[in-house]
Amino acid sequence: MGKIYLIAEATYGEEVTTSDELCFIEDADGKRILDDIFQITSFDDFMSSPNKEEFIQAVFPMIEDYFSEDGTFDFAMIAAIDRNTHIFQWGIKIERKDEDHIEYSCINWKDNPNRNISYHQHIYNITNNVKDGAYIQWIEGFVSSVLNNAEIECSAVSIDDIEPSKRIYLTVDGRTDYTIRTWDYTPIHYDDKGNPDSENIRYTLFKSVKDELSSHGEEVDEGIIPIYWDNEEV
Incomplete structure (x- = not known):
């Protein structure tokens, strides 16, 4: 298993929906793929990963499908979270421009003034x-x-x-x-x-x-x- 898990959060107008934890990605045959991404806790390492674009292209439709019952989201955030500390490491911000176009940017959570942004309410x-x-x-x-x-x-x-x-x-x-x-x-x-x-x-x-x-x-x-x-x- 990897060093991180992913959490996705989608916004629909004023409504926000949060996904379950995603700990690996499987292909249509049930085989795990892109496991190297789930080993990455450094933003710089993610940005230089040779599989970064493949991972982004794989995870986008998964997020769309996960939230499909809620409609088409306006904005989504995918956060990579350290499995041991539950502190955010890096993320992907997705914004829908129109029906056919979305834009994304990668985020280094450690650049945030509050470095210990945590998926959990408390950090111990x-x-x-x-x-x-x-x-x-x-x-x-x-x-x-x-x-x-x-x-x-x-x-x-x-x-x-x-x-x-x-x-x-x-x-x-x-x-x-x-x-x-x-x-x-x-x-x-x-x-x-x-x-x-x-x-x-x-x-x-x-x-x-x-x-x-x-x-x-x-x-x-x-x-x-x-x-x-x-x-x-x-």
């Missing part, structure tokens, strides 16, 4: 103490997604430990303990060798609350979040 400073190769590619992004879904406001998160396929232990802002209990790991995609490279994780988030005896876990949130990794890097 994460310290990851888990070094196991099976988790290192996805655990920071997964933890960030869990906390964002629960609307946990904080500035720093420490991933302290993990029980394989069970619990992830966190400390938030150096004082509050949380535990993510993972339940089901369901494969959603396989690589060319037939090995899973993405899964849906069903989880419950617990907060440690003091009581008269010691403490107990209080359920905060639950949900399902997809994770992705590159088998060649494991």
Whole structure:
């Protein structure tokens, strides 16, 4: 899997619609194509990529098709987002001039005065103490997604430990303990060798609350979040 995912946002008059995450592109036969683009986190590297124009020509009709039920959009933005930090890296701005013509321009999000533009509501400073190769590619992004879904406001998160396929232990802002209990790991995609490279994780988030005896876990949130990794890097 790549280092980024794509999110498209389309505008129709005053209405705005946002797509699901796009993590790869497949051709008509179901084979992944243009995987190199999904490895690019640098705007300069995207602009110099030999596959840039091919990628743009492939993704435009996909965006049109995705939003087709909403009508013909006036304006669209495709944002490449770092899978681990969920911070915007580069993007493509599309403007419809008339029925037959559109114009596009490429955007370096890091040129924006607010460099940390994030797809998530909050951006966390994460310290990851888990070094196991099976988790290192996805655990920071997964933890960030869990906390964002629960609307946990904080500035720093420490991933302290993990029980394989069970619990992830966190400390938030150096004082509050949380535990993510993972339940089901369901494969959603396989690589060319037939090995899973993405899964849906069903989880419950617990907060440690003091009581008269010691403490107990209080359920905060639950949900399902997809994770992705590159088998060649494991």
